[in-house]
Amino acid sequence: MTATSTPDRRHWQHWQDSWDRQQEWYMPDREERFRVMVDTVEAVTGRAPRVLDLACGTGSIAYRLLRRLPDAEVTAIDIDPLLLTIARGHFAGDERVSLVEADLTDTSWTERLPHRSYDAVVTATALHWLDTEPLARLYGDLARLLREGGVFLNADHMKDESAPRINAALLALHTRRQHEAREQGAADWAGWWREAALDPYLSRAAGERFALLGDPRQPRTAVERRDRPTTTRWHIDTLLAKGFSEARQVWCSASDALVAALR
Numbered sequence: 001m002t003a004t005s006t007p008d009r010r011h012w013q014h015w016q017d018s019w020d021r022q023q024e025w026y027m028p029d030r031e032e033r034f035r036v037m038v039d040t041v042e043a044v045t046g047r048a049p050r051v052l053d054l055a056c057g058t059g060s061i062a063y064r065l066l067r068r069l070p071d072a073e074v075t076a077i078d079i080d081p082l083l084l085t086i087a088r089g090h091f092a093g094d095e096r097v098s099l100v101e102a103d104l105t106d107t108s109w110t111e112r113l114p115h116r117s118y119d120a121v122v123t124a125t126a127l128h129w130l131d132t133e134p135l136a137r138l139y140g141d142l143a144r145l146l147r148e149g150g151v152f153l154n155a156d157h158m159k160d161e162s163a164p165r166i167n168a169a170l171l172a173l174h175t176r177r178q179h180e181a182r183e184q185g186a187a188d189w190a191g192w193w194r195e196a197a198l199d200p201y202l203s204r205a206a207g208e209r210f211a212l213l214g215d216p217r218q219p220r221t222a223v224e225r226r227d228r229p230t231t232t233r234w235h236i237d238t239l240l241a242k243g244f245s246e247a248r249q250v251w252c253s254a255s256d257a258l259v260a261a262l263r
């Protein structure tokens, strides 16, 4: 395989699948989260919605949404050049999907979108990368982008701190299973990036990604303390304060929740 030929669909499907396996190592319930998310989009907006997938990565949500709702249209936005390269390869020729490169912390990010209004905005495992203040501002942007009656869905790491012993017991089980999966060869975040950077079709985008966002191939040694929201309650309260009329948790595990908010 050389980087001068054009890779076929199986190549991009391989990366789509390997991204899924890596993410599932962290979130064994990831597929269930997506199912409830797509159910809620369908329930609130019908079978042909215009959807914005925020921080789309390789397009995991768009992929599942379009399988369930083939008449939907998706704008998928992300900052990462390598993950967008996989998404572009995967969705090549699919006119229902527009891919946009932008930073959600940039105050003018909505100007890059092809539409001024959406029926649904969806996002998964992404907004925990944003600090409290830019995230609250983003929630205000989303209230303006969604049509009245439209829905926002955020699946992410969010805790219900009212039951610490239940959370700790579930976390211990999850950690034990992660160790077992590692012994059987499961890739983690750093391992996935090491593999991706070796693909000749991805190596240039890998270089751009490492220069722009840092190099994830080495496991982090020190955890930087940032001002980031951690509770489900924060998300619900902030969405209501920023112009949504209803907000509630529609799914949760010990570490994650899916919050739905109606415009």
Ligand SMILES: C[S@@+](CC[C@H](N)C(=O)[O-])C[C@H]1O[C@@H](n2cnc3c(N)ncnc32)[C@H](O)[C@@H]1O
Residues within 6 Å of the ligand: 023, 054, 055, 056, 057, 058, 059, 060, 061, 077, 078, 079, 080, 083, 102, 103, 104, 105, 123, 124, 125, 126, 129
């Ligand atoms: C763990 S991935 C999740 C991707 C996808 N939603 C999924 O569930 O597979 C987090 C994503 O958030 C994106 N991201 C983080 N900060 C961002 C920002 N400021 N603007 C746009 N995308 C961002 C990353 O590039 C990455 O694709």
